[in-house]
Amino acid sequence: MKLMRYGDRHGAKTPCVLDPQGQARDVSSIVEDFGPRTLSPELMERLRAADLSALPVVQGGRVAPPTAQPFNIWCVGLNYSDHAAEAGMAIPDEPILFNKATGTYCGPFDDILHAPKMTKLDWEVELGIVIGKPALNIDKAEAMDHVAGFVVVNDISERAWQLERAGQWVKGKSFPNFCPTGPWLVTPDELGDVQSLDMWLEVNGARKQSGSTSTMIFDVATIVSYMSEFARLEPGDLICTGTPPGVGAGMDPQEWLSVGDEVRLGIDGLGAQKQRVVAL
Missing domain, CATH: 3.90.850.10 (Fumarylacetoacetase-like, C-terminal domain)
Structure with a gap:
């Protein structure tokens, strides 16, 4: 999988997974954000199992780091x-x-x-x-x-x-x-x-x-x-x-x-x- 996020520096971010066509699909219905408090093997399995074609396409905006600010x-x-x-x-x-x-x-x-x-x-x-x-x-x-x-x-x-x-x-x-x-x-x-x-x-x-x-x-x-x-x-x-x-x-x-x-x-x-x- 390829994970990425869109959003302003100090605003809310939209977590996305790229579908096979390279389109960013909004997975916020599965996880609020990718980051220190949410990353886990269990989350990765849920994302792999998701029907990306049923999720909204994110049209663009600022590309944020792919996960929220790390602890370290x-x-x-x-x-x-x-x-x-x-x-x-x-x-x-x-x-x-x-x-x-x-x-x-x-x-x-x-x-x-x-x-x-x-x-x-x-x-x-x-x-x-x-x-x-x-x-x-x-x-x-x-x-x-x-x-x-x-x-x-x-x-x-x-x-x-x-x-x-x-x-x-x-x-x-x-x-x-x-x-x-x-x-x-x-x-x-x-x-x-x-x-x-x-x-x-x-x-x-x-x-x-x-x-x-x-x-x-x-x-x-x-x-x-x-x-x-x-x-x-x-x-x-x-x-x-x-x-x-x-x-x-x-x-x-x-x-x-x-x-x-x-x-x-x-x-x-x-x-x-x-x-x-x-x-x-």
């Missing part, structure tokens, strides 16, 4: 072997974990905000994991049973704040609209092999990132199992799993986003995003 946004750093090489850093022995503030969460076509004190605004196309049922101390073999689906994420970063200011990476990762997510949540059964997906990102029409989830150092099941040692993963939690090479910080000379720039990105089977950088 987790991230994995340096998780692509070719990106680690680009950064001149050793491949980590264990996943590098950090957080983004949940206030970063926004729709796939929402603007990227450029604040006056930003100097090194960067892009990162990433595969996002959405948790579907609680996970704590689970084995790798169980991990996929706890995954609701996958999404495209642009892990926007302010590198000067992340790397040149005191403290942890979270400082450069947590500005509003630093986590465009969607347009769809695609369930594992529809997506197929999650470890063999091409991914890309363009700035003003020029290709910057071309990669594949096949070069992830720690795969999806490993990440979910590993994280569950240290924290209880909750339904709706978003895990951003790292980025392939081609970020602005890795270029020579380095490149940064400016007001007016347009960013497009996507992952096979998960759809595409587009954002414009606007002055705050």
